[in-house]
Amino acid sequence: MRVDDQDHTLRLLRDGSVLGAVTGEAAPVQGCEVLALGAMRYQAIASPEFAARYFQAGVNAASLAQAPMIVFDRKDELQWRFVRRITRARLAPPIHYLPTPTGFVEAATLGLGWCLAPESLVQPALKAGRVALIAPDRWLDVPLYWQHAAVRSDTLQNISTVLHSTATSTLRG
Known part of the structure:
Protein backbone atom coordinates (compact mmCIF):
# COMPACT_ATOMS: atom_id res chain seq x y z
CA MET A 1 0.00 0.00 0.00
CA ARG A 2 1.42 3.39 -1.02
CA VAL A 3 -0.06 6.83 -0.33
CA ASP A 4 0.33 9.73 -2.75
CA ASP A 5 -1.64 12.61 -4.21
CA GLN A 6 -4.30 11.48 -6.73
CA ASP A 7 -2.53 13.55 -9.38
CA HIS A 8 0.69 11.54 -8.92
CA THR A 9 -0.40 7.94 -8.29
CA LEU A 10 -0.22 6.89 -11.95
CA ARG A 11 3.57 7.19 -11.79
CA LEU A 12 3.51 4.37 -9.22
CA LEU A 13 1.33 2.26 -11.51
CA ARG A 14 3.50 2.95 -14.58
CA ASP A 15 6.76 2.10 -12.83
CA GLY A 16 5.35 -1.14 -11.40
CA SER A 17 5.47 -0.06 -7.74
CA VAL A 18 1.76 -0.87 -7.39
CA LEU A 19 -0.82 -2.97 -9.23
CA GLY A 20 -3.63 -0.46 -8.73
CA ALA A 21 -4.08 3.21 -7.96
CA VAL A 22 -6.82 5.68 -7.13
CA THR A 23 -6.13 8.54 -9.49
CA GLY A 24 -7.57 11.69 -10.95
CA GLU A 25 -6.80 10.44 -14.48
CA ALA A 26 -9.51 8.75 -16.55
CA ALA A 27 -7.30 7.71 -19.49
CA PRO A 28 -6.10 4.16 -18.87
CA VAL A 29 -2.43 3.33 -18.47
CA GLN A 30 -1.40 0.68 -21.01
CA GLY A 31 -2.39 -2.74 -19.72
CA CYS A 32 -4.82 -1.37 -17.14
CA GLU A 33 -8.56 -1.22 -16.61
CA VAL A 34 -10.32 1.90 -15.30
CA LEU A 35 -13.34 2.18 -13.02
CA ALA A 36 -14.92 5.61 -12.42
CA LEU A 37 -15.47 6.02 -8.67
CA GLY A 38 -17.15 9.43 -8.48
CA ALA A 39 -16.05 12.89 -7.40
CA MET A 40 -14.65 13.89 -4.04
CA ASP A 141 -14.96 18.46 -7.18
CA VAL A 142 -12.16 16.02 -8.04
CA PRO A 143 -13.19 13.02 -10.17
CA LEU A 144 -11.51 9.82 -8.97
CA TYR A 145 -10.80 6.60 -10.84
CA TRP A 146 -9.50 3.18 -9.85
CA GLN A 147 -6.93 1.99 -12.36
CA HIS A 148 -5.50 -1.48 -11.98
CA ALA A 149 -3.48 -3.97 -13.93
CA ALA A 150 -5.66 -6.01 -16.28
CA VAL A 151 -4.64 -9.34 -14.80
CA ARG A 152 -6.72 -12.16 -13.35
CA SER A 153 -6.46 -11.62 -9.62
CA ASP A 154 -9.01 -12.32 -6.91
CA THR A 155 -7.28 -9.74 -4.73
CA LEU A 156 -7.58 -6.98 -7.35
CA GLN A 157 -11.19 -7.97 -8.03
CA ASN A 158 -12.01 -7.80 -4.30
CA ILE A 159 -10.30 -4.41 -3.95
CA SER A 160 -12.23 -3.15 -7.01
CA THR A 161 -15.52 -4.35 -5.54
CA VAL A 162 -14.87 -2.72 -2.15
CA LEU A 163 -13.67 0.56 -3.73
CA HIS A 164 -16.73 0.75 -5.98
CA SER A 165 -19.11 -0.01 -3.11
CA THR A 166 -17.48 2.52 -0.79
CA ALA A 167 -17.27 5.18 -3.50
CA THR A 168 -20.96 4.76 -4.35
CA SER A 169 -21.90 5.64 -0.77
CA THR A 170 -19.31 8.40 -0.13
CA LEU A 171 -18.47 10.18 -3.38
CA ARG A 172 -20.62 12.29 -5.64
CA GLY A 173 -21.94 10.59 -8.77
Whole structure:
Protein backbone atom coordinates (compact mmCIF):
# COMPACT_ATOMS: atom_id res chain seq x y z
CA MET A 1 0.00 0.00 0.00
CA ARG A 2 1.42 3.39 -1.02
CA VAL A 3 -0.06 6.83 -0.33
CA ASP A 4 0.33 9.73 -2.75
CA ASP A 5 -1.64 12.61 -4.21
CA GLN A 6 -4.30 11.48 -6.73
CA ASP A 7 -2.53 13.55 -9.38
CA HIS A 8 0.69 11.54 -8.92
CA THR A 9 -0.40 7.94 -8.29
CA LEU A 10 -0.22 6.89 -11.95
CA ARG A 11 3.57 7.19 -11.79
CA LEU A 12 3.51 4.37 -9.22
CA LEU A 13 1.33 2.26 -11.51
CA ARG A 14 3.50 2.95 -14.58
CA ASP A 15 6.76 2.10 -12.83
CA GLY A 16 5.35 -1.14 -11.40
CA SER A 17 5.47 -0.06 -7.74
CA VAL A 18 1.76 -0.87 -7.39
CA LEU A 19 -0.82 -2.97 -9.23
CA GLY A 20 -3.63 -0.46 -8.73
CA ALA A 21 -4.08 3.21 -7.96
CA VAL A 22 -6.82 5.68 -7.13
CA THR A 23 -6.13 8.54 -9.49
CA GLY A 24 -7.57 11.69 -10.95
CA GLU A 25 -6.80 10.44 -14.48
CA ALA A 26 -9.51 8.75 -16.55
CA ALA A 27 -7.30 7.71 -19.49
CA PRO A 28 -6.10 4.16 -18.87
CA VAL A 29 -2.43 3.33 -18.47
CA GLN A 30 -1.40 0.68 -21.01
CA GLY A 31 -2.39 -2.74 -19.72
CA CYS A 32 -4.82 -1.37 -17.14
CA GLU A 33 -8.56 -1.22 -16.61
CA VAL A 34 -10.32 1.90 -15.30
CA LEU A 35 -13.34 2.18 -13.02
CA ALA A 36 -14.92 5.61 -12.42
CA LEU A 37 -15.47 6.02 -8.67
CA GLY A 38 -17.15 9.43 -8.48
CA ALA A 39 -16.05 12.89 -7.40
CA MET A 40 -14.65 13.89 -4.04
CA ARG A 41 -15.91 17.34 -3.07
CA TYR A 42 -13.39 19.61 -1.35
CA GLN A 43 -14.61 22.62 0.61
CA ALA A 44 -12.60 25.67 1.63
CA ILE A 45 -12.57 26.01 5.42
CA ALA A 46 -11.04 28.05 8.22
CA SER A 47 -11.80 28.68 11.85
CA PRO A 48 -14.54 31.29 12.33
CA GLU A 49 -11.98 33.68 13.85
CA PHE A 50 -9.54 33.20 10.97
CA ALA A 51 -12.34 33.71 8.43
CA ALA A 52 -13.42 36.93 10.14
CA ARG A 53 -9.84 38.21 10.20
CA TYR A 54 -8.82 37.41 6.62
CA PHE A 55 -12.05 37.08 4.65
CA GLN A 56 -14.30 39.76 6.14
CA ALA A 57 -14.37 41.50 2.74
CA GLY A 58 -14.82 38.19 0.87
CA VAL A 59 -12.68 35.57 -0.79
CA ASN A 60 -10.78 37.36 -3.54
CA ALA A 61 -7.23 37.86 -4.83
CA ALA A 62 -6.35 40.37 -2.11
CA SER A 63 -7.57 38.23 0.79
CA LEU A 64 -6.17 34.97 -0.60
CA ALA A 65 -2.75 36.59 -1.12
CA GLN A 66 -2.60 37.51 2.58
CA ALA A 67 -4.26 34.56 4.30
CA PRO A 68 -1.98 31.68 5.34
CA MET A 69 -2.81 28.54 3.39
CA ILE A 70 -2.46 24.92 4.54
CA VAL A 71 -1.12 22.58 1.85
CA PHE A 72 -0.49 18.81 2.10
CA ASP A 73 2.95 18.91 0.42
CA ARG A 74 4.72 20.57 -2.50
CA LYS A 75 2.93 18.28 -5.00
CA ASP A 76 -0.53 19.25 -3.73
CA GLU A 77 -2.25 21.43 -6.34
CA LEU A 78 -5.81 21.52 -4.93
CA GLN A 79 -5.55 24.81 -3.05
CA TRP A 80 -3.80 26.40 -6.04
CA ARG A 81 -6.57 25.22 -8.41
CA PHE A 82 -9.15 26.74 -6.09
CA VAL A 83 -7.24 30.06 -5.89
CA ARG A 84 -6.84 30.24 -9.67
CA ARG A 85 -10.52 29.40 -10.20
CA ILE A 86 -11.52 32.37 -8.03
CA THR A 87 -8.81 34.88 -8.92
CA ARG A 88 -7.34 33.81 -12.28
CA ALA A 89 -4.06 34.94 -10.68
CA ARG A 90 -0.90 33.31 -9.39
CA LEU A 91 -0.53 34.40 -5.79
CA ALA A 92 2.18 33.84 -3.18
CA PRO A 93 0.40 33.54 0.19
CA PRO A 94 2.12 32.28 3.34
CA ILE A 95 2.04 28.44 3.31
CA HIS A 96 2.06 25.78 6.01
CA TYR A 97 2.81 22.24 4.79
CA LEU A 98 0.92 19.57 6.70
CA PRO A 99 1.08 16.06 5.18
CA THR A 100 -1.98 14.58 6.90
CA PRO A 101 -5.53 14.79 5.50
CA THR A 102 -7.22 14.52 8.89
CA GLY A 103 -4.76 17.03 10.34
CA PHE A 104 -5.95 19.61 7.79
CA VAL A 105 -9.28 20.06 9.50
CA GLU A 106 -7.71 20.19 12.96
CA ALA A 107 -5.12 22.76 11.81
CA ALA A 108 -7.90 24.89 10.34
CA THR A 109 -9.90 24.71 13.60
CA LEU A 110 -6.80 25.95 15.43
CA GLY A 111 -6.50 28.98 13.13
CA LEU A 112 -3.29 27.90 11.38
CA GLY A 113 -4.74 28.83 7.98
CA TRP A 114 -7.42 28.04 5.45
CA CYS A 115 -7.47 24.86 3.37
CA LEU A 116 -9.50 22.62 1.14
CA ALA A 117 -10.60 19.42 2.85
CA PRO A 118 -12.85 16.57 1.79
CA GLU A 119 -16.50 17.26 2.50
CA SER A 120 -16.77 14.09 4.62
CA LEU A 121 -13.98 15.27 6.94
CA VAL A 122 -15.31 18.84 7.13
CA GLN A 123 -18.90 18.07 8.15
CA PRO A 124 -18.38 17.20 11.86
CA ALA A 125 -16.26 20.31 12.51
CA LEU A 126 -18.68 22.44 10.50
CA LYS A 127 -21.69 21.19 12.49
CA ALA A 128 -19.82 21.84 15.76
CA GLY A 129 -18.99 25.40 14.67
CA ARG A 130 -15.24 24.73 14.81
CA VAL A 131 -14.80 25.70 11.14
CA ALA A 132 -16.65 27.85 8.65
CA LEU A 133 -16.89 27.62 4.88
CA ILE A 134 -14.96 30.62 3.59
CA ALA A 135 -16.64 30.39 0.18
CA PRO A 136 -19.92 28.50 0.73
CA ASP A 137 -20.92 28.72 -2.92
CA ARG A 138 -17.50 27.53 -4.22
CA TRP A 139 -15.92 24.10 -3.95
CA LEU A 140 -13.69 21.82 -5.93
CA ASP A 141 -14.96 18.46 -7.18
CA VAL A 142 -12.16 16.02 -8.04
CA PRO A 143 -13.19 13.02 -10.17
CA LEU A 144 -11.51 9.82 -8.97
CA TYR A 145 -10.80 6.60 -10.84
CA TRP A 146 -9.50 3.18 -9.85
CA GLN A 147 -6.93 1.99 -12.36
CA HIS A 148 -5.50 -1.48 -11.98
CA ALA A 149 -3.48 -3.97 -13.93
CA ALA A 150 -5.66 -6.01 -16.28
CA VAL A 151 -4.64 -9.34 -14.80
CA ARG A 152 -6.72 -12.16 -13.35
CA SER A 153 -6.46 -11.62 -9.62
CA ASP A 154 -9.01 -12.32 -6.91
CA THR A 155 -7.28 -9.74 -4.73
CA LEU A 156 -7.58 -6.98 -7.35
CA GLN A 157 -11.19 -7.97 -8.03
CA ASN A 158 -12.01 -7.80 -4.30
CA ILE A 159 -10.30 -4.41 -3.95
CA SER A 160 -12.23 -3.15 -7.01
CA THR A 161 -15.52 -4.35 -5.54
CA VAL A 162 -14.87 -2.72 -2.15
CA LEU A 163 -13.67 0.56 -3.73
CA HIS A 164 -16.73 0.75 -5.98
CA SER A 165 -19.11 -0.01 -3.11
CA THR A 166 -17.48 2.52 -0.79
CA ALA A 167 -17.27 5.18 -3.50
CA THR A 168 -20.96 4.76 -4.35
CA SER A 169 -21.90 5.64 -0.77
CA THR A 170 -19.31 8.40 -0.13
CA LEU A 171 -18.47 10.18 -3.38
CA ARG A 172 -20.62 12.29 -5.64
CA GLY A 173 -21.94 10.59 -8.77
